[in-house]
Amino acid sequence: MRRDIKIGLIGMGTVGTGVAKILLEKKGLLELKVGVPLILEQAADRHLDRPRPVDLSGVKLTENPEDVVNNPKIDILVELIGGYEPARTFILKAISKGKHIVTANKALLATFGEEIFSAAYEKGVDIAFEASVGGGIPLIKGIKEGLVANNIECMFGILNGTANYILTKMTDEGITFGAALRDAQRRGYAEADPRFDVEGIDTAHKLAILTALAYGTPLNLDQIYVEGISYITPLDIQFARELGYRIKLLAISRLRGKDIETRVHPTMIPESHLLANVNGAYNALLIRGDSVGDVLFYGLGAGMMPAGSAVVSDIVDLSRNLIKGGVQRVPALAYMPGGRKKKSVIPIDNLESCYYFRFSALDQPGVLAKIAGILGGYKISIASVIQKGRKIRGSVPIVMLTHRAKEAYVRQALKEIDELEVVRGKTVSIRMEDNLDAL
């Protein structure tokens, strides 16, 4: 039996610092659970002089991640540099040296995951990535192990804390996207360049990973339909409220026969649903399994200590495999590599959804008839209409909710409607999720 497990850490930013803190400050607790000490053997960061809330005096430090990757003592390499390169190269090199890998790098895994996972499999090492989706929430373990007996039918996730913070702020305070974004930036919830978060790209990275795990299909980031939240206005949030809905940036993936749908976009969900009550920087994932029914995981999706908690849980998992000799006991992507099969992704145009439309129309007789006529021509059936006398720049908002309609028809209809002389500005359209009922 091994006397200890030696860990190397590359990248000592927010999450890396959290990991070091836990490994160093909870050494005793972890040994009580694992049986042998987990030693933070070496850590690398470009900015070693940066002050960190952890005492690193017992840890070998270097500015060169290669030192850690090449250190023959190290059993488990923890990659927290982020981004594509040099993270990818370091991980592949560490794998080639027989090191086990823990990473939180969703962008890398969603994009180069197939290459990395197959290198790890061939070499006979483990790779774990709990912190890549849902921060501290143990949802990847939940899907891979806890719900192993289920065919997953669908998943609905709030997976980006920044976007959720902004939407929550807009909902609670009636402020614009821009004002809420600036507030998030001031508080450190949003980066200077917030596009990854607010345009849904980060959420899509996470959905790509979850979809591969749930359906045993190869990673398919480029097939995920993505829409961000920057076009959402306080007016739409207000109408949503009046109609009993909340707007959330949802990651949706669903098995449809032998195919799957995968998409990320702002979605109106009933205010009584648990997901509608996931606020601020919190994340949640609702998974529907054919045996278990609906399961929801909830918690902080980011942050030094929550993400650190998830990374260390991976380190413990891999350490236990090393101690007992159970390496690769759980397939990295939930299914044995031979059992993964490509599933076709249904193009967004072919999907059906209920919709919220907000038209900006001149306050004239016959406008509603014209709009309704075009919708009818595309077989889009109206469930309800709100027209109120709130004039905005000479036009009034007309809000319609539709029954299920085909996305391609909706696009064409809105194009025609937006070309009407009586319609001013682009119509806002937000998909509604009507299949959350089981909760």
Added chain:
Amino acid sequence: MRRDIKIGLIGMGTVGTGVAKILLEKKGLLELKVGVPLILEQAADRHLDRPRPVDLSGVKLTENPEDVVNNPKIDILVELIGGYEPARTFILKAISKGKHIVTANKALLATFGEEIFSAAYEKGVDIAFEASVGGGIPLIKGIKEGLVANNIECMFGILNGTANYILTKMTDEGITFGAALRDAQRRGYAEADPRFDVEGIDTAHKLAILTALAYGTPLNLDQIYVEGISYITPLDIQFARELGYRIKLLAISRLRGKDIETRVHPTMIPESHLLANVNGAYNALLIRGDSVGDVLFYGLGAGMMPAGSAVVSDIVDLSRNLIKGGVQRVPALAYMPGGRKKKSVIPIDNLESCYYFRFSALDQPGVLAKIAGILGGYKISIASVIQKGRKIRGSVPIVMLTHRAKEAYVRQALKEIDELEVVRGKTVSIRMEDNLDAL
């Protein structure tokens, strides 16, 4: 490497049938994830002639569980008989024969767990029990593995679907406990003898298991304070609503310095809290870890397929250990046996809580002063009072919410108040949970 894993099942009631269904009908899916077939080798039940929604024609059946326990081919024994005996004897015998154990038997584990877990440890076999708490929700794995890097600060659980169904029904329809119980019995959510569920005993069994896992303390069922829901009236639910609260049967456990508190009782929680929105037969557990913050797990707490899903996830876990040689890679009770330490349980009398009181008082001048005087004498400070002219059998309800007060003082004060001539009937007192704010 093993060519298959052979499973023996004793007890083919609701959950056992679900387990057999999953093992037989999802053989292919499970093999894609585990790598070798999981074979349901033999199953035992007293009522083999009972119709079941699963084709058992390929399974060796017996009326005698001993046959399964003694079957040398069987690697993993799944105990779903329930109750203390003969389940305990069968499990201990199977352990002595080197079989690994999966059980959903919370009553047995909460009561005889120390004996069973130490027998398994000594013999070098695994024992898993995900379905014993929270049905299909993978929360035991979540605590033991996903949150391994955390000191757990507190847990709040809705862990009994029957009690939660009854309280939800009472809340939604304004009916009495008796009427809601009869409805639950008609729908099969409550047993003919519902005491285990509605008196909080089943919830206490589950809390005992969770507390041992979270704090590394021995199982301490007899130290858990338990109160059921049968004294809750529609009037109290109505007052709770007016005050912005819901009443839930909560399992609460909390670290207080070196000691712990563990209790099960009806609790008023703010209506906006996620736990307040866990309705019907659903369960949920909120766990606060020192690194991860608040994590919530939610799903169906019982039923053939949800509980079957959890049992099969345990079977898969143990099978993976057998295939890779990683038996006992995760300690059964989260901590290595040598790392578990007894923690003192704080007696309920020494705990503090905010309270909801409903007095039934004569509609006379000076009554409020008398009640308030007694409360003041016991240092119980009043946060708010509602008195409305709703006369019930000659008396009016007076509702008070208190600030934090010591349980022992509350008991004494209520005893004195209930002896007042102007007070009719026993005062209803419901604890409020004011420490859920982080959500």
